[in-house]
Amino acid sequence: MQQSIRLTVDAVVFGYEAGSISVLLIKRKYEPFKGEWAIPGGFVLNDESLEEAVERELKEETGIKINYLEQLYTFGKPKRDPRNRVVSVAYFGLIKPSAFKIFASTDAEEVQWFKIDELPKLSFDHEEILNMAITRLQSKITYEPVGFELLDTKFPFSDLEKLYTTLLGRAIDRRNFRKKILGLNILDQLDEKVSKGSGRPANLFKFNKKKYFKLKDEGILFDI
Amino acid sequence: MQQSIRLTVDAVVFGYEAGSISVLLIKRKYEPFKGEWAIPGGFVLNDESLEEAVERELKEETGIKINYLEQLYTFGKPKRDPRNRVVSVAYFGLIKPSAFKIFASTDAEEVQWFKIDELPKLSFDHEEILNMAITRLQSKITYEPVGFELLDTKFPFSDLEKLYTTLLGRAIDRRNFRKKILGLNILDQLDEKVSKGSGRPANLFKFNKKKYFKLKDEGILFDI
DNA sequence: GCAAAAGTGTTACAATTACACCCATGT
DNA sequence: ACATGGGTGTAATTGTAACACTTTTGC
Numbered sequence: 001m002q003q004s005i006r007l008t009v010d011a012v013v014f015g016y017e018a019g020s021i022s023v024l025l026i027k028r029k030y031e032p033f034k035g036e037w038a039i040p041g042g043f044v045l046n047d048e049s050l051e052e053a054v055e056r057e058l059k060e061e062t063g064i065k066i067n068y069l070e071q072l073y074t075f076g077k078p079k080r081d082p083r084n085r086v087v088s089v090a091y092f093g094l095i096k097p098s099a100f101k102i103f104a105s106t107d108a109e110e111v112q113w114f115k116i117d118e119l120p121k122l123s124f125d126h127e128e129i130l131n132m133a134i135t136r137l138q139s140k141i142t143y144e145p146v147g148f149e150l151l152d153t154k155f156p157f158s159d160l161e162k163l164y165t166t167l168l169g170r171a172i173d174r175r176n177f178r179k180k181i182l183g184l185n186i187l188d189q190l191d192e193k194v195s196k197g198s199g200r201p202a203n204l205f206k207f208n209k210k211k212y213f214k215l216k217d218e219g220i221l222f223d224i
Numbered sequence: 225m226q227q228s229i230r231l232t233v234d235a236v237v238f239g240y241e242a243g244s245i246s247v248l249l250i251k252r253k254y255e256p257f258k259g260e261w262a263i264p265g266g267f268v269l270n271d272e273s274l275e276e277a278v279e280r281e282l283k284e285e286t287g288i289k290i291n292y293l294e295q296l297y298t299f300g301k302p303k304r305d306p307r308n309r310v311v312s313v314a315y316f317g318l319i320k321p322s323a324f325k326i327f328a329s330t331d332a333e334e335v336q337w338f339k340i341d342e343l344p345k346l347s348f349d350h351e352e353i354l355n356m357a358i359t360r361l362q363s364k365i366t367y368e369p370v371g372f373e374l375l376d377t378k379f380p381f382s383d384l385e386k387l388y389t390t391l392l393g394r395a396i397d398r399r400n401f402r403k404k405i406l407g408l409n410i411l412d413q414l415d416e417k418v419s420k421g422s423g424r425p426a427n428l429f430k431f432n433k434k435k436y437f438k439l440k441d442e443g444i445l446f447d448i
Numbered sequence: 449g450c451a452a453a454a455g456t457g458t459t460a461c462a463a464t465t466a467c468a469c470c471c472a473t474g475t
Numbered sequence: 476a477c478a479t480g481g482g483t484g485t486a487a488t489t490g491t492a493a494c495a496c497t498t499t500t501g502c
Contacts, residue, residue, distance in 0.1 A: 003267055007229045007311055043227055046309055050300035074298045074313045076274035085270055087231055089298045089311075158481075175483070176465070199480030200472040382454075399456070400492065423453030424499035 008088045009054045010041030010126070012133035013066065015097035016150040019162055020115045021137075022097065023130065025122075026061050026108035032082055033123035035109070039130065041088065042107060054091045061108040063101065068094040068149040072133055080125045090129045092136055094149035141167055142224045145186065148207035156194055156202035157181075164224065177224075184222065186212040232312045233278045234265030234350070236357035237290065239321035240374040243386055244339045245361075246321065247354065249346075250285050250332035256306055257347035259333070263354065265312065266331060278315045285332040287325065292318040292373040296357055304349045314353045316360055318373035365391055366448045369410065372431035380418055380426035381405075388448065401448075408446065410436040 013024040025037045040061045044053040051069065058064055069091055076087040097113060104111045114120065116134060119127075141147050147163050157178060165172055181187065187205045195201040212222070237248040249261045264285045268277040275293065282288055293315055300311040321337060328335045338344065340358060343351075365371045371387050381402060389396055405411065411429040419425040436446070 003230055004270055005231045005268060006227055007231060044229060044300070044311075046228055047302050049302060050298065050311070071297060073295060074274065076268070076313065078271050078273060087268075087274070087313075089300065156481085173465075173467085174481095175467085178482080179484095180464095195473070196480075198474055198478070200482075202481060380454085397492070397494085398454090399494085402455085403457095404491095419500070420453075422451070422501055424455080424501095426454060 005085045005087055007044045008041055008086055009044055009050055009057060009091060010039045010088050010129060011054050011058055011066070011069070011091045011093050012039055012072065012130055013058065013062075013064070013093040013095060014116075014133070014137060014150065015095055015113060016163055016166075017097050017113075019166060021166060022113040022115050023119070023133075024062055024064070024102065025112055025114055025120070026104065027110035027112075028123060029107050029109040036123045037114075037120045038123040039090075039126045040108065040111075041090075044089075050089050051091075054093075058093070060106040061104065062111045063103040063105070064095060065100070066093040066095055068146060072129070072136060075125060075129060077125070088129075090133070092133050094137075094146060096150065096152060098152065138167055138169075143222060145207065145212055145222050154190060154192065154204040154206055156196075157205055158202060160205075180224065184215065184220075186215065186222075229309045229311055231268045232265055232310055233268055233274055233281060233315060234263045234312050234353060235278050235282055235290070235293070235315045235317050236263055236296065236354055237282065237286075237288065237317040237319060238357070238361060238374065239319055239337060240387055240390075241321050241337075243390060245390060246337040246339050247343070247357075248286055248288070248326065249336055249338055249344070250328065251334035251336075252347060253331050253333040260347045261338075261344045262347040263314075263350045264332065264335075265314075268313075274313050275315075278317075282317070284330040285328065286335045287327040287329070288319060289324070290317040290319055292370060296353070296360060299349060299353060301349070312353075314357070316357050318361075318370060320374065320376060322376065362391055362393075367446060369431065369436055369446050378414060378416065378428040378430055380420075381429055382426060384429075404448065408439065408444075410439065410446075 015022045015024065024040065026040045028034055028036055028038050040058055041054070042057040044050060048056065054069065055066060058066055072090040072092040074087065074089045078085060080086065102111045119130070122130065141164065147160060150163060151159055160181070161172065161174060161177055164177070186208055188208045190204040190206055192204045193201040194204055239246045239248065248264065250264045252258055252260055252262050264282055266281040268274060272280065278293065279290060282290055296314040296316040298311065298313045302309060304310065326335045346354065365388065371384060374387060375383055384405070385396065385398060385401055388401065410432055412432045414428040414430055416428045417425040418428055
């Protein structure tokens with residue numbers, strides 16, 4: 001019997017705003033699961049790579065262009081799509097929500113950011129995919145400096161600290177955290193301050209990728 | 225245009241014997257790359273899961289039944305197979321070579337263990353897959369006790385030590401290593417000794433999965 | 449009795465944790 | 476002057492790394 005498996009890519013895209021981690025979801029315009037929420041994604045075309053497919057689908061369905069993207073896992077249980085055999089290569093992306101205006105089109109009737117503790121019911125096995133992505137994000141930020149992908153280019157140190165507190169789900173010691181991160185010397189301190197209305201204005205910092213890669217080449221690892 | 229992508233699974237299977245890490249390869253019986261060496265694998269059937277597909281292909285082509293198996297990565301560049309568009313979900317497996325007699329059949333003309341520093345030229349993008357698997361194995365043994373999957377059920381401590389020395393590619397301090405592993409209390413010391421011809425006979429140990437999972441549940445991590 | 453591998457403790461050093469007060473600004 | 480968040484150092488504890496001799500067996 002001729003193989004008749006169809007291949008899709010799906011992307012779990014995380015954003016961070018106002019102290020919460022959110023995921024970008026679409027409301028499906030077509031069957032199956034018409035009208036229900038799902039992770040954005042779609043079929044891979046014959047002549048495009050998997051990464052090209054994810055980027056294209058994200059652009060089409062939600063309007064965003066992703067900066068940080070990595071493969072998460074491939075889901076292939078025979079019955080995960082009720083109609084046909086569909087295998088999905090799931091990706092994991094990080095963006096700064098403030099940098100994009102999301103809008104629905106093609107297969108999406110609506111696009112929306114959902115806080116990860118206020119998720120709607122999801123189509124297919126997308127809840128499983130999302131849970132795996134959350135776990136991956138939580139462990140990833142401890143050994144690679146991916147947190148910066150979620151923050152503005154210039155950020156006060158407290159934003160980074162809050163991001164880690166939120167993602168790890170526990171308090172962290174401010175002094176020790178600051179000592180550790182600044183001690184790595186992968187942040188540039190800017191001659192710029194920002195005030196949040198009340199309290200002492202905070203210095204702005206910028207993640208320095210060059211310095212980070214140099215450290216990495218020397219075998220010094222990021223580790224929180 | 226109708227999607228015409230075919231899906232395969234491939235498995236990088238590692239074994240450890242006589243102080244060397246080896247990989248199981250097959251010599252291809254059919255085109256493309258007929259007569260060349262490749263990672264075992266093949267097309268996923270319509271009604272089987274990806275894991276079932278890998279296990280079936282391994283059994284068919286090499287005769288082995290795998291114990292430890294995890295998904296590695298999905299490779300999907302448009303031209304990775306010169307004839308058709310083929311996307312491959314690669315897996316990563318560990319076995320004790322002594323436990324199986326390998327034999328070629330179906331798509332394989334020959335099966336053979338190759339030491340990872342004496343590899344032949346490989347078909348498709350299998351060299352890339354294999355390199356990723358080696359990297360994964362090296363990092364994996366530092367944070368999960370997968371090394372035991374490569375050793376006999378009962379083993380002298382020095383075997384474990386040699387395995388780590390080999391995999392990490394550097395000397396490790398015998399005393400500190402022993403202290404650390406035994407300190408975790410995930411090994412059972414048996415009332416049995418084994419002699420390697422010369423020198424003092426060694427005590428045999430056994431990995432205790434229950435104890436390990438209990439520790440893991442308590443949040444205590446394996447970490448070398 | 450000697451060659452060969454197994455087994456074992458202590459000390460120095462590095463990293464991590466715990467912890468509390470002053471500073472700069474807006475109102 | 477007070478409320479709010481930003482910024483900072485030190486000491487105790489813990490974990491890691493370095494290091495060499497004794498024991499048990501086979502020949």
